[in-house]
Amino acid sequence: MVTNSEIAAMLYEFAELTDLEGDVFKRNAYRRAAQSIEELDGDVAEYDREGRLESIPGVGKAIAQKIAEMVETGRSAKLEELRSKFPPGIVELMKVPEIGPRSLVRLHQELGIKDLEDLRQAALQHRIRSLKGFGERSEENILKGIAVVQGQGGRMLLGDALPIAEAIAAHLRAGGCEEVSVAGSLRRRKETIGDIDLLAGSDEPLRAMDRFVSYPRVASVVSRGPTRSTVRLADGTQVDLRVVPRDSYGAALQYFTGSKEHNVVMRRIAIQKGFRLNEYGLHRRDSGEMVAGAQEAEIYRTLGLDPIPPELREGRGEIEAAGEHRLPSLLRLEDIRGDMHVHTVMSDGRATMREIAEAAFRRGYEYIGVTDHSRSLHIAHGLTVDDLLASVEEARQLTDELGFPVLRGAEVDILEDGSLDYPDEALAQLDYVIGSVHSRFKMDRRTMTERVMTALSNRELNILGHPTGRLIGRREGYDIDIEQVMDEAARRGVALEVNGFPDRMDLSDLNCRKAIERGVTLVLDTDAHGVEQLDNMRFAVGTARRGWAERKDVLNALPLDQLRRFFRVAGA
Ligand SMILES: [Zn+2]
Ligand SMILES: [Zn+2]
Structure with a gap:
């Protein structure tokens, strides 16, 4: 396929x-x-x-x-x-x-x-x-x-790498390789990755390798062997495939998923408990008998640990938590009930409100929020107040016609002085308001923090969009006291966004975790400019999982009535 x-x-x-x-x-x-x-x-x-x-x-x-x-x-x-x-x-x-x-x-x-x-x-x-x-x-x-x-x-964006890796994995499966997985930092959903690592469990490794090098986009075969091959795709991306016997598949998956920090602790625990752990399996040290290997979860369980989701394997306390049975019950993609940050043709998006609503419905969402740019953002065709208010009516009609709730929000610029780019009376007509910084990134830390704190104090604001403004590989985030912003957002009932656009991933994983610890509600968005980008939700989910997020921490994992209640009490 x-x-x-x-x-x-x-x-x-x-x-x-x-x-x-x-x-x-x-x-x-x-x-x-x-x-x-x-x-x-x-x-x-x-x-x-x-x-x-x-x-x-x-x-x-x-x-x-x-x-x-x-x-x-x-x-x-x-x-x-x-x-x-x-x-x-x-x-x-x-x-x-x-x-x-x-x-x-x-x-x-x-x-x-x-x-x-x-x-x-x-x-x-x-x-x-x-x-x-x-x-x-x-x-x-x-x-x-x-x-x-x-x-x-050296580094690729998760959003670029994962689809490639999955396509090759599908190609291997279609060729008879049953057990195939992405490994390495890609499986841990890091925001950027080096090379793409794939792992297959097969008792016919040569056949798997033949299939691998025959992938249509392979431009050259760098090396080829019975257990490991490396290819380059036309765009320079390097992809590694390792093939291990099926009995060792789980152990190899554990080993090659990493991180290094995680695996160092895993091996130490294995030794303390009288085992030896490597990519071939978990063996008793005295008899050499293999006690786990085919299933990754068995390795964790045999060592007295709850199985640890790949996104947590960073050596950030997950192994202790697994030993004490207090791992978070991580948010899943299926928990997300709607996307709250989507642009339409009215500003710089490519799809109409109707197309977005229909695509959201097909994905199984329970609601969708459309948010165009505000009037000051000329390059993105920000909406005038009149256009914005007309579109509120459009959303209402569409909701009635489709029987699917289309919420009308806006992604409103946070201006230089911290005010929002529409009058409060106009904002009050919307279902909710995202505030984002899109200009004047070079302010000093105190001025920028004050700017965003002023925006947070506006009772119409419900969500702070891409809170640090970074663009991975292109622009550092602006200088801001993000902890002060988190505390204020928690106090005022403003949700902080985890923007899943591949070069944003903003908040980052570590900032997600910090925000949750400070009582902040997260909202996971795609910032889609076309319906196909609604798929980016999984990257926001991956990042939030890396930040130990549970369903209860996430605004758009709530049913519509509770979501609306959150918007009503904001700014109180
Ligand atoms: Zn934005
Ligand atoms: Zn946006």
Whole structure:
């Protein structure tokens, strides 16, 4: 089964490779098609079956044929042909901000540069300045560009990595590998991860490895062996697969999920209790007899511990808690009853209120909240007061018509002086209000803290959106006394957001835990700008779980009447 995101990824790769060939027109066409597929409501395979591929925006006859081939065979002959024209590292090279595709082709043809390391060496040895059109400055810029790529490069966002990992896991399962899991920090749902680690339990490891390297998006096989193989995908992502015998699958999963800190304590406890724990199993030290290995939970239980969810395995007190049977009963994705932060076409979203409401209903939510930007945020087409109030009526009508509660909120800018970007009378017409900082990030700590504290004191405010303002890999959070903000939010009945947009993840895991300890109510949101992004809720849930959140800590795990009660008492 090829998923929409795999097809979109192949189309993006087409776009990059045609760009290298110098065909800007084709590049744009592939990009447009890829975007449409990402945003597509429904399965591409179904469009293919029903002969409706060309009804997808940006998909003409030629691209439709390629998509049909991808759906039916999992690959594209034309893409493979294009790939073979360029070295596998080339797509990664395209991420270096200082070089355009044409320069890249020349660097490849004239200097034989195949990957980032070649490029760095060429710049350091001043070989690039000898090419026509390049100079000393280009070498400096290229070195800076490489540093940028590697600075982010080492780490991927959870939101990018997890879908890739799951697609490969599905590919392995479809090939007969029954036990497959993501491992490492990805399984622990860390906000960024290094390489993608997969683990399979199989008594036919060679077959599993064959299947692994045949994954359509594999650009090169870095290494291949009976227990471990490594591949690189076209975008430079490295993926590792380990295959262990099924009897050891649980032990290996425990071992390769980590963290290091967690496993150090696990091994110490095993020794204290007369066992030896490694990736093959849990063995008695005296007799060598294996007492647990196939099931991960058995390892914990045999050591007198409650099984510990992967998100907690960070060496932050979880093992003591498991030994005393007081692990939190972690929030689950199914506990979330609605998403409270979604943008519509009225501001910078791509879906109408109706499309969002219908998508929320299909997901099994009990309600949805739509929140467009406020008037000062011009770049995101913030709403005027009149438009906002008209949309309150639209939400009411939609609620009646669909029999599904659509709450009308707003994501209101917290202005420089801490006031909110609409008059209180307008805000009072809404079901609830999110306040967010979107401007003037560089204030000193005291001024920024005061700004947000002033916003919290507004009785109309119910939720503080992405409370630290960070963008992972791009921008540090603003300087703010987040503990003071937490205490005030708890006191005033304002919920703090856990924004699940992959480069936000704000609050972070540690801040979630701190907030809960301070009596703050969390609200988990996606900040979706299109219906497909409603899927990002699982990242917010992963982060909240890493912060030890339980259902009782989360506002939108409440039924609608209790949610409304929370909004009524806020600001008291
Ligand atoms: Zn925002
Ligand atoms: Zn937003």
